Amino acid sequence: MSATAIVVIPARLASTRLPNKPLADIHGRPMIVRVWERAVAAGIGPVLVACAEEAIAEAVRAAGGEAVLTDPDLPSGSDRVAAALRAFDPAGRYDAVVNVQGDLPAIDPAVIRAVLLPLSDPAVDIATVAAEIVDPDERTNPNVVKAVFVPAAMDGRGIAAGRALYFTRATAPSGEGPLFHHIGIYAYRRAALERFVALPPGVLEQRERLEQLRALEAGMRIDVAVVRTVPLGVDAPADLERARSLLAP
Template sequence: MNQEALIVIPARMASTRLPGKPLADIHGVPMIVQVWRRAMEAGIGPVLVAAAEKEIADAVIAAGGEAVLTDPALPSGSDRVYQAAERFDPEGRFDVVINVQGDLPTIDPALIRAVFEPMANPAVDIATLATVIDDPAERANPSVVKAVLNIAPGQKVGRALYFTRNPAPHGEGPMWHHIGLYGFRRAALRRFVSLEPATIEKRESLEQLRALADGMRIDAAVVEGVPFGVDTPADLIRARTLLAVR
């Protein structure tokens, strides 16, 4: 396996709550460039922005980064990541592709490194992240996705058996907040984007269930904390404050 991963950041201008989000200004720098910088700081391989629009690609290239234009009609970030990876690396030099969301300008680069770690096990098709839910209100909150993991106390990586918006699993022990960063084995990514949405995926409105329904193995690395995502103008103000401190 290539000891490096290809990190791909999908980005598009269409956002209902924050139009033009990738180019939103954070201390004189477009948000997508801030995300690209955090991904570069992870130090695990080249970073590519999968841009649905030329203005996003132009902003990244102007900052010294690499970007690939993708079909704006693609239905999901995963499809955008796959298309960009194939265009950037048609020879398949990178066996692992890491999908980092384009609205995480304050993400700790250590989280990006963490999602690469489960891929050391060749049996793993997809890697992701999870953190312990400490707030009781999060357990019942359907916007907080729970990862049902088979993981022993003290272990740092567990196999994902299911993902749900409901409180799960039952019984004593931790409940896990799923963090939507993914590392894909290249073949698994190709397979994933070729699949039709699964019935259970549509019921829970969780894309990762498509992979589980098709028999793919997903392992989750345990990390501390949830990265802050920018979805609204208020989030953008907070991101500016957090990066000012940084």
């Protein structure tokens, strides 16, 4: 795509289930550094960590990365990404920004690259990714967010895209056919990100506790790229042990 892209990883120490999560050690490197390394490997542009605390910034800079301190009281990762981008790039050199969560230390760099593909259509404001659900238990698990869209046929790379109609914790759509596990990374056009963070919380957003519904309620277009794997998200001590196992040298 023609957009000039930057990756921004929001990170904060506050976590009820895993305190100081971004600094959790994974074979000698903090988790946030592991995520930064994966984002760098994606090769789509500079990688910036948007930090709520100086300790995270110090860890990133010690590894050779770029970090920007943001207000720790910002309400969401999206707000943190927008604030960091304004500070780092006030001239607007980057017209697309990829938001990668800071708790995905084993994410495949190909998944990060895939999220940019839908932005090749100028009508798309925001892009995200999803993978087909293969575990039957995930179909009814409210912690697994479902992306509702009509996917195109997969290409040789296992990537397709479709326009998002809805995101939900419910089992949807009903009836026979695949369901898709939404993966919470996003690519925004710069103007779309600024519009999004300026919007008030949406009615459906608050009901489902899904931030992306704010954009759909406001008439913004989100397209979904289909990928083959769901990255491990680290939310609890057991997830951290899984990440250590996956990344064992």
